Every structure is written in C-alpha cells, then in structure tokens.
Amino acid sequence: MVKWFCYRLYVIGFVISLINLSCGEEVANLEDIPEQLFEVGTETISTRTKSGRIISEIEKKEYKRIVILATPFYTYFKALNVENNVVGIFNRERVKKVSKRIKSVGEGAYLDLEKIIQLNPDLIICNSYQLENLKSLTVPILACDEYLEAHPKGRLKFLMMIAAITKSAQEAENILKDRSSKYQNHESLNTSILKLDNFGEAWYQPGCDTYISKVIRMAGANPVCIQKSEKSEKIAHETAILKLSENNIFLFMDWGKKKRGWKKRMKHLLELNNYPKKILYCNTTQTEYFEESVLNSHLIINDLNAVLKTGVKGRFFEIKTLEK
Numbered sequence: 001m002v003k004w005f006c007y008r009l010y011v012i013g014f015v016i017s018l019i020n021l022s023c024g025e026e027v028a029n030l031e032d033i034p035e036q037l038f039e040v041g042t043e044t045i046s047t048r049t050k051s052g053r054i055i056s057e058i059e060k061k062e063y064k065r066i067v068i069l070a071t072p073f074y075t076y077f078k079a080l081n082v083e084n085n086v087v088g089i090f091n092r093e094r095v096k097k098v099s100k101r102i103k104s105v106g107e108g109a110y111l112d113l114e115k116i117i118q119l120n121p122d123l124i125i126c127n128s129y130q131l132e133n134l135k136s137l138t139v140p141i142l143a144c145d146e147y148l149e150a151h152p153k154g155r156l157k158f159l160m161m162i163a164a165i166t167k168s169a170q171e172a173e174n175i176l177k178d179r180s181s182k183y184q185n186h187e188s189l190n191t192s193i194l195k196l197d198n199f200g201e202a203w204y205q206p207g208c209d210t211y212i213s214k215v216i217r218m219a220g221a222n223p224v225c226i227q228k229s230e231k232s233e234k235i236a237h238e239t240a241i242l243k244l245s246e247n248n249i250f251l252f253m254d255w256g257k258k259k260r261g262w263k264k265r266m267k268h269l270l271e272l273n274n275y276p277k278k279i280l281y282c283n284t285t286q287t288e289y290f291e292e293s294v295l296n297s298h299l300i301i302n303d304l305n306a307v308l309k310t311g312v313k314g315r316f317f318e319i320k321t322l323e324k
C-alpha cells in the first residue's frame with residue numbers, strides 16, 4: 001500500500017514537471033497585478049515608490065493644460081484620444097506624430113523651465129528624479145516612475161491614472177479589456193537568452209524581476225538573470241566572461257539610429273577570446289520598441305516567440321551571427 005502511494009506521488013510529480021517544462025510563464029490576470037506605483041482615490045490621486053513612500057498627491061479632477069516631462073506617458077494620452085489636454089512635452093523630437101499644438105519644453109538633458117511657465121500648465125507629469133528641477137514652480141505635480149513597473153501587462157494599469165485626470169474612464173476600461181486579452185500563454189522553447197550590458201568597462205546583468213526578463217519568460221524562453229532582483233546588477237568581469245562562454249543566445253538591444261555599424265557597437269564582445277556567436281538583435285530606435293512596450297508588450301512578446309521558433313526576422317527582433 002505504501003509503495004503504491006509513493007508510486008502515485010511519483011507519477012503526479014513527474015506529470016507536473018512535464019507541464020512546467022512544456023509551458024512558458026503563465027499570463028497573469030490583470031486584476032492580480034497590484035497597482036504598486038499609484039492609487040486613484042475618490043478625491044485624490046497619489047503616487048508612491050515601490051516601498052510605499054508617497055511621492056506626490058494631487059486633486060482628482062480633469063486637467064486641461066498638462067505638461068509631460070515623463071515622455072512615455074504621452075502614449076497613454078494618445079491611446080485615450082485626450083492629446084488635447086496636453087500643451088507641452090519634454091523630448092518632443094523622440095515622440096512620433098505629436099500635434100504641432102503641443103510645444104517642446106526641452107530636449108536631451110536640458111529642461112526649459114521658462115517654456116513650461118509660458119505654457120501656463122495646470123499639471124505637470126514627471127518622474128521623481130525630475131522633481132528637484134521643478135521645486136521653484138507652484139504648479140500641481142504628479143510624479144510617477146512608470147519605468148519601475150516591470151510586469152508587461154501591469155503597464156496597462158497606468159491608463160486608469162491618466163483617465164482619472166482626463167475624464168476618460170470608460171475609454172480606459174475598454175482599452176484595458178481589449179489589450180489584456182491579447183496576451184497568450186506560449187509554450188517553453190527550451191532556449192536560454194543572456195543579456196549583459198557593458199558601461200565604462202563594467203558588466204551589468206538584469207534581475208529576474210525586470211521588464212526584459214519577464215518579456216523573455218512570457219515568450220517561452222529562459223532569461224539568464226539574477227534571482228530576486230528588480231534591476232540590473234553589476235557583476236564581476238570573470239562572471240560575465242563565464243556567462244558569455246555558455247553558448248546562450250545573446251540579446252543585444254541596439255541604441256543606434258541605423259543598423260549599419262551594429263557590430264562596432266558590440267566591440268566589447270569581439271575583443272574577447274570566447275564570445276557568443278548567435279545574437280538576438282533588436283534596434284530599439286527603428287522598431288519603436290520603447291513606445292510599444294508601454295501599452296503593447298504583447299506585440300513584443302509574440303514577436304520574440306515567433307523569431308525564436310522560426311528564425312525568421314520579425315518586427316522587433318531578428319537572429320544575427322556575430323563574427324570578427
């Protein structure tokens with residue numbers, strides 16, 4: 001009897017292990033992803049850090065002269081068709097199809113406070129690190145670090161925050177329902193993907209709880225990442241060399257305006273004796289990767305899955321061979 005019971009446990013465990021191996025990361029329900037970075041109350045809207053500390057709080061009402069300094073938020077205004085509530089935007093040149101009516105308030109690292117004042121905004125939306133530059137202004141400020149939302153599907157929820165200041169709640173709910181339904185459960189591809197960044201001769205590896213690691217998992221692949229980390233961590237040179245020699249597919253997120261010269265931008269790898277030959281390449285400038293990662297991460301995930309399965313060039317990714 002005991003042997004029979006143990007055998008049953010063994011079979012059940014074996015079946016579960018097969019299921020885990022055959023499936024990628026299961027897509028979470030939208031309602032199961034908490035709003036960690038903001039809260040829309042009955043009278044106020046507040047933003048906070050990951051640890052729960054309040055960053056900003058504003059009155060919950062419609063704002064009609066908004067200046068956006070945290071540029072990715074403009075995507076939410078476009079999706080809700082409320083661009084008319086925006087009068088100014090930072091790094092305007094980096095955003096496609098912006099109305100001429102919306103003025104630039106600075107480019108690159110330069111923030112033009114005079115232009116912001118001239119636009120007479122009733123609200124400024126920014127990231128927390130920009131607050132220091134705005135301390136001389138008396139305009140209400142909504143400071144939210146949207147880039148800290150690592151779950152691809154969780155990024156949809158910022159629609160509700162923007163809807164609360166533009167009176168577009170119904171439209172936001174419709175978009176949430178539509179976009180969240182587009183996420184698929186991809187089967188495991190038994191493929192490992194390594195992403196390492198080299199800055200100032202130092203190597204950085206993404207944590208397993210970062211956006212890119214979650215995208216890789218949801219596409220059915222295995223990210224080579226640092227456990228229980230929500231950011232890129234600095235690693236030893238020896239550790240980086242070892243990981244680069246393990247025959248993983250190497251993910252290169254290219255920042256160049258053109259693909260030409262992409263190998264030169266990987267010279268830190270070519271200088272090594274043993275470097276990965278198979279490259280998963282994504283040009284973030286030409287593919288609108290960052291713009292789509294705000295509300296359409298499912299497109300990025302599906303594209304990655306298809307490219308890894310077929311080897312055929314996709315909208316965002318393609319497989320390349322790295323040779324000297």
